[in-house]
Amino acid sequence: MGQALSPGVRVRVREDYPPGHIRTPVYIRGKEGMVTRALGTFPNPEVLALGRDGLPKKALYEIRFKQKELWPDYAGSEADSLDIDIYEHWLAKI
Amino acid sequence: MPEHANAEHHGHGHAEQAPHAPPQPDEKIHSYYQVLGLALKALLIEKGILTADEIRRTIEFRDSITPATGAKIVARAWTDPAFKARLIANGTEAIEEFGLDMGATHLVVVENTPLVHNMIVCTLCSCYPRNVLGLPPSWYKSREYRSRAVREPRAVLAEFGTHIPGETEVRVHDSTADMRYLVLPMRPAGTERMSEDELASLISRDCMIGVSLPQRP
Amino acid sequence: MRGPHDIGGLPAGPVDTEPHATTFWEKQIDAINQLLAQKGYRRTDENRRYVEMLGHDVYNTLTYYERWTAALSCVLIDKGVLTQDEVDAKVAQVRRQLGADAP
Numbered sequence: 001m002g003q004a005l006s007p008g009v010r011v012r013v014r015e016d017y018p019p020g021h022i023r024t025p026v027y028i029r030g031k032e033g034m035v036t037r038a039l040g041t042f043p044n045p046e047v048l049a050l051g052r053d054g055l056p057k058k059a060l061y062e063i064r065f066k067q068k069e070l071w072p073d074y075a076g077s078e079a080d081s082l083d084i085d086i087y088e089h090w091l092a093k094i
Numbered sequence: 095m096p097e098h099a100n101a102e103h104h105g106h107g108h109a110e111q112a113p114h115a116p117p118q119p120d121e122k123i124h125s126y127y128q129v130l131g132l133a134l135k136a137l138l139i140e141k142g143i144l145t146a147d148e149i150r151r152t153i154e155f156r157d158s159i160t161p162a163t164g165a166k167i168v169a170r171a172w173t174d175p176a177f178k179a180r181l182i183a184n185g186t187e188a189i190e191e192f193g194l195d196m197g198a199t200h201l202v203v204v205e206n207t208p209l210v211h212n213m214i215v216c217t218l219c220s221c222y223p224r225n226v227l228g229l230p231p232s233w234y235k236s237r238e239y240r241s242r243a244v245r246e247p248r249a250v251l252a253e254f255g256t257h258i259p260g261e262t263e264v265r266v267h268d269s270t271a272d273m274r275y276l277v278l279p280m281r282p283a284g285t286e287r288m289s290e291d292e293l294a295s296l297i298s299r300d301c302m303i304g305v306s307l308p309q310r311p
Numbered sequence: 312m313r314g315p316h317d318i319g320g321l322p323a324g325p326v327d328t329e330p331h332a333t334t335f336w337e338k339q340i341d342a343i344n345q346l347l348a349q350k351g352y353r354r355t356d357e358n359r360r361y362v363e364m365l366g367h368d369v370y371n372t373l374t375y376y377e378r379w380t381a382a383l384s385c386v387l388i389d390k391g392v393l394t395q396d397e398v399d400a401k402v403a404q405v406r407r408q409l410g411a412d413a414p
Contacts, residue, residue: 017312021360023270025217026313027244027320039200042272048356060271067247067266071320076248079263085271120372126402127377129409131340133401134383137393144346152342198355217319219359220375229341232331235375241321253326268319 003093005061009035011091013063021049024090032094033065039085059088159194159228161299164276167192167226168302169294171203172281185276189226196225196274204267205278206304211258212277213251213304215243216269223274227299234303244268254305277304284311314363315370337376344379353386361386 005011015030023045038061043054067080074080138144167189171178181188185201201223204212216222217240222230233239242250247264251257258264267275279301285293288311300306333341348355361382365373373381387393 025319045356049360084268131380238323238326241318241323245320
């Protein structure tokens with residue numbers, strides 16, 4: 001397991017495109033956001049999807065993004081945000 | 095008839111089908127899947143993997159959980175500040191007080207305030223707090239909601255007749271992992287004298303998903 | 312480079328906000344899926360992977376519960392719980408029974 005991330009830390013979502021069952025949507029890859037919650041550790045869903053036990057567990061984090069930074073022509077408010085739960089191996093501290 | 099949740103099936107004028115386009119075999123495909131579902135059920139029962147009784151009881155249990163279940167929890171949170179604090183700190187544990195459990199998932203309750211309006215989606219599939227709200231509505235599982243809720247939430251809210259002021263942050267939660275999100279709406283003004291049951295009747299499923307606001311008394 | 316399910320942010324039409332009741336057939340599929348996960352036949356995550364593996368055309372043609380039915384068939388056959396021959400024979404039998412019951 002990598003170093004633990006604390007709320008407030010800024011992260012970038014890895015921009016890779018592995019085939020297979022991934023729970024990091026394409027729209028969030030390569031984007032930068034902030035950790036808002038550490039959600040605990042869980043078996044890796046990418047491996048659970050293969051019928052295996054997904055161990056060792058991976059840390060899961062709630063990451064918050066500003067909508068205006070996700071979408072070039074975002075039409076809502078400046079303050080609007082998006083929260084999404086991402087596993088540690090998809091995150092790098094900036 | 096199976097529900098058709100895809101936009102691809104809608105919006106083409108019946109009068110103007112291109113003469114060279116082959117007839118779509120969609121009806122035969124949907125009919126096949128109806129039959130396949132029944133066939134799989136029959137085989138699973140024949141092989142002793144499932145019983146008809148288990149299936150029936152599972153359906154009944156699933157049907158016993160409705161948005162009214164969630165509304166009771168919200169109404170309690172509105173009237174009992176200590177419960178509300180427990181609910182927000184650990185939703186999974188707090189709902190045990192109602193005899194509910196989240197199974198393999200975890201409940202995270204997100205509170206609407208004058209500063210933040212929360213809205214829930216699962217873009218990748220249809221993760222939903224089923225153990226508190228029951229089965230998700232068909233629109234929640236639709237391509238249109240899943241793709242647009244993250245991209246243009248205010249436009250989607252408007253389609254539900256909901257308008258959030260520009261100064262309030264609209265915060266969309268995409269449920270990508272084992273957390274299941276429930277919105278705790280703001281208690282409407284003028285409800286101070288209402289009982290918990292009366293309050294619960296103001297709270298619709300849609301306001302616990304975050305696409306609507308509670309009714310005013 | 313998206314799976315057929317990875318649709319967050321893609322353009323789409325208006326949301327059909329009308330309530331559409333879940334049919335009894337759909338509830339059965341839902342119950343079967345839940346029971347099979349509880350009994351350890353396959354994990355929820357495997358089920359999701361099988362739905363994603365249906366590919367774009369199938370994913371977009373089938374309805375939500377039809378996709379689950381398709382995934383269910385694939386995973387049960389892959390794991391050797393059922394064979395395709397058994398499934399095909401049962402489909403034919405169910406069709407005959409439904410034909411016989413039709414007015």
